[in-house]
Amino acid sequence: IMSLFGEVPQATPVAVFKLSNDFKEDANPKKVNLGVGAYRTDEGQPWVLPVVKKVEKIIVADNSLNHEYLAILGLPEFRSSASKIALGEDSPAIQENRVGAVQCLGGTGALKMGAEFLRRWYNGNDNTKTPVYVSAPTWENHNAVFANAGFEDVRPYKYWDAEKRGLDLDGFLGDLESAPKHSIFVLHACAHNPTGTDPTHVEWMQVAEVMKRRKLFVFFDSAYQGFASGCLDKDAWAVRYFVTQGFEMFCAQSFSKNFGLYNERVGNLTIVARDSDNLKRVLSQMEKIVRVTWSNPPSQGARLVAITLNTPELFAEWKDNVKTMADRVLLMRASLQAKLQALETPGTWDHITQQIGMFSFTGLNPKQVEYMIKERSIYLMASGRINMCGLTTKNIDYVAESIHETVVNVQ
Numbered sequence: 001i002m003s004l005f006g007e008v009p010q011a012t013p014v015a016v017f018k019l020s021n022d023f024k025e026d027a028n029p030k031k032v033n034l035g036v037g038a039y040r041t042d043e044g045q046p047w048v049l050p051v052v053k054k055v056e057k058i059i060v061a062d063n064s065l066n067h068e069y070l071a072i073l074g075l076p077e078f079r080s081s082a083s084k085i086a087l088g089e090d091s092p093a094i095q096e097n098r099v100g101a102v103q104c105l106g107g108t109g110a111l112k113m114g115a116e117f118l119r120r121w122y123n124g125n126d127n128t129k130t131p132v133y134v135s136a137p138t139w140e141n142h143n144a145v146f147a148n149a150g151f152e153d154v155r156p157y158k159y160w161d162a163e164k165r166g167l168d169l170d171g172f173l174g175d176l177e178s179a180p181k182h183s184i185f186v187l188h189a190c191a192h193n194p195t196g197t198d199p200t201h202v203e204w205m206q207v208a209e210v211m212k213r214r215k216l217f218v219f220f221d222s223a224y225q226g227f228a229s230g231c232l233d234k235d236a237w238a239v240r241y242f243v244t245q246g247f248e249m250f251c252a253q254s255f256s257k258n259f260g261l262y263n264e265r266v267g268n269l270t271i272v273a274r275d276s277d278n279l280k281r282v283l284s285q286m287e288k289i290v291r292v293t294w295s296n297p298p299s300q301g302a303r304l305v306a307i308t309l310n311t312p313e314l315f316a317e318w319k320d321n322v323k324t325m326a327d328r329v330l331l332m333r334a335s336l337q338a339k340l341q342a343l344e345t346p347g348t349w350d351h352i353t354q355q356i357g358m359f360s361f362t363g364l365n366p367k368q369v370e371y372m373i374k375e376r377s378i379y380l381m382a383s384g385r386i387n388m389c390g391l392t393t394k395n396i397d398y399v400a401e402s403i404h405e406t407v408v409n410v411q
Contacts, residue, residue: 015140019379028377030398034390035379037358038262039325042392049260049321051314055304065303069296072287074103074268078302081309082268085232086189086222086239086251093243097276100283102290103297104267107223107254108141111186113269114219114250115149116289117282122217123182128152131183133175135159137383139193142186142221157185160195165351165363167197169206176210182217189222189251190235191357194385198228198356204238208245218242218249226258228356230326232319248274255305257358258322264301325389329358332391336360339400346407359385364406371410376402 013021019035041047059065073079079101084094093099104110115132123130128150134142136156146154157179158171176185187207192198199207211218220242225235239251255266269286273279290297308314337352352360364372364384372378378399380386391399 015381023379026377031377032390032395032399033379034386035381036387036390039257039260040389044392047260051308051317051321052259052304055307055314058307059303070299072290072296073283074297075299075302075306077310078306079103079268081306082253083270085225085309086236086253086270087243088240091243093272098273098279100271100279102269102286103302104269105265105294106256106267107221107252108145109265110252110267110269111145111221112149113286113289114252115146117286118184119150121285131155131180133157133179133183133185137194167199169203173206173210176207176214176216179214179216181215184217184219185211186219186221189220189225189239191224191228194359194383195361196355196357196359201237204241208242212245218247220249220251222251223254224257224357226322227326227358230323243272248272259305261301266301266305329388332388335396336391336400339396340403343400343404345404358387358389360388361385368406368410371406372402378402
């Protein structure tokens with residue numbers, strides 16, 4: 001009998017998950033996984049933040065809690081505290097009651113919610129033609145999320161200069177200048193994925209100036225707050241600056257990395273509107289979109305984050321935990337760069353310590369990546385992106401020697 005699904009083509013596997021799978025099946029005892037998008041300890045193990053363990057116990061012991069539905073937009077104390085971290089405790093926008101939020105399923109869910117809303121209600125109703133710009137390169141899911149929400153014109157904007165291994169500011173500003181009015185720009189709040197290269201404060205100011213003048217929509221993706229520099233406020237500088245410049249905007253927040261809550265799917269979409277009346281109408285439409293998407297969000301991760309952010313001593317401990325993770329990444333960066341310099345590996349490697357956040361864009365080309373995987377059992381993304389957390393004091397010599405051998409032997 002013919003199957004009803006006989007015509008369904010086989011989809012290609014999601015790259016980062018396929019990489020982890022290939023790594024698992026590799027028998028080489030020296031194998032290293034630099035592809036995974038998650039923090040690892042120096043033993044190469046996942047880390048449950050000590051503050052998270054503490055708050056889990058608090059939740060278990062709280063007999064007033066139950067499993068009733070939350071509000072459609074999510075746990076109120078989570079949403080408000082998450083927005084406060086992004087915009088700052090004393091944000092004028094918060095004081096003017098023009099900031100709202102939607103609890104979402106991870107950062108991806110927040111992007112999805114924002115994209116669905118913009119397609120329906122921004123720049124004319126159901127406007128699938130509004131251009132959406134994502135950085136070249138960007139996190140591979142950005143394109144798909146916006147295309148999937150119905151946007152037909154997702155374009156790259158210039159960002160990375162491969163030659164100098166840094167930001168292509170002129171290209172970036174040029175694309176902002178030439179973008180049609182009301183285009184949507186997805187900006188990485190900090191720790192740009194995959195390049196690890198962020199604009200300086202002065203460069204962000206230039207970006208904001210053009211966006212304001214050209215009436216472009218700002219959609220921040222903030223997946224690594226605290227993880228880039230170890231300081232929450234430093235990492236939120238760009239988002240907060242845009243608020244001071246009077247932008248209405250969206251900011252997708254993820255708590256996967258900075259709380260280590262990857263599988264709890266804790267995300268938040270912060271909305272900054274012109275005034276409280278506009279905000280009310282936006283949130284009323286967000287409820288409708290949530291209703292047909294996940295209908296109601298899960299409470300565990302959001303409650304964990306809310307308790308932590310709203311309890312001063314737990315908040316302080318969390319910031320300390322985040323700094324522990326950020327500092328280990330900085331140490332691995334310095335260490336890898338020093339080892340490559342000691343080996344006199346051809347090329348320049350300053351970018352490894354100049355970049356920030358979880359990832360480094362090594363500059364290795366696809367052929368070199370293939371050599372690393374096949375010959376050295378070191379797994380990384382085809383783009384040459386490596387997760388610095390995959391490096392440990394035990395494997396870093398092997399990784400440095402492998403990069404050296406690869407660069408020397410494969411052009």
